[in-house]
Amino acid sequence: MSLAAEVMTKSAFAAHVGVSAGRISQYIAERKIHGEALEGEGRNAKIRTSVAMEQLQRTLDPNQRFGANGAATRSVPAALPVDRADVVARPPAREKPPVVIDPFLDEVAAEKLKQQKITTARMEREEALELGRYMLTDDARREMVKAVAEAFKVMEQGIPEMAKALAAQFAVSTHDATHVLLRAFRDHRAKKAKDFAVASADLDEHVEDDQP
Numbered sequence: 001m002s003l004a005a006e007v008m009t010k011s012a013f014a015a016h017v018g019v020s021a022g023r024i025s026q027y028i029a030e031r032k033i034h035g036e037a038l039e040g041e042g043r044n045a046k047i048r049t050s051v052a053m054e055q056l057q058r059t060l061d062p063n064q065r066f067g068a069n070g071a072a073t074r075s076v077p078a079a080l081p082v083d084r085a086d087v088v089a090r091p092p093a094r095e096k097p098p099v100v101i102d103p104f105l106d107e108v109a110a111e112k113l114k115q116q117k118i119t120t121a122r123m124e125r126e127e128a129l130e131l132g133r134y135m136l137t138d139d140a141r142r143e144m145v146k147a148v149a150e151a152f153k154v155m156e157q158g159i160p161e162m163a164k165a166l167a168a169q170f171a172v173s174t175h176d177a178t179h180v181l182l183r184a185f186r187d188h189r190a191k192k193a194k195d196f197a198v199a200s201a202d203l204d205e206h207v208e209d210d211q212p
Contacts, residue, residue: 006048006049006050007039007046007047007048007049008046008047008049009046009047010024010025010045010046010047012047013047013049013052016049017053017056024047027056027059028045031059032055032056032059032060033047033052033055033056034055036048036051037051037052037055038052141200144200148196152189155185156182156185159178159181159182159185160178162181163177163178163181164177166181
């Protein structure tokens with residue numbers, strides 16, 4: 001059967017031209033398909049393909065017509081020329097202004113960083129003191145004086161016993177032996193105390209800590 005004599009159902013014709021069956025019914029109601037293009041009436045009416053195609057080519061809007069193969073087409077609008085008066089020119093993209101650093105603000109930031117470092121260092125020292133890793137120089141001096149004084153005290157307390165031993169050994173009085181030993185011991189202690197004071201004064205206020 002040739003295309004000119006071909007008769008299709010509404011659904012088959014709709015598939016042939018690429019639209020819905022409801023759209024074909026709409027074309028018939030709007031008399032864009034009518035007369036010789038229809039075979040039968042009402043819901044059971046069929047479509048004479050070639051006649052219906054010719055009618056649609058005449059009655060449809062140009063943007064809704066069908067191509068040579070029967071499929072529905074949509075015309076693509078041509079690109080507008082750039083020199084048309086109704087074309088709104090797109091404004092050029094704005095360049096970001098350069099970032100200007102205020103010297104005063106930069107100096108303030110540097111000072112804040114410096115103060116933060118000082119605070120951090122102080123907190124680390126305080127933590128080390130609490131853990132017993134560090135000791136203040138004045139505290140160290142006092143502890144050393146107390147330790148040395150305690151040592152001399154212990155030695156002085158032993159002099160009477162040493163005097164008794166000497167008195168028995170060399171047949172002298174215990175009183176005389178004690179007097180001689182105490183005087184010699186105290187002279188020696190005074191001399192060493194001066195040496196100790198000189199050595200303490202030469203100690204550095206801070207000692208470099210090589211530990212991590």
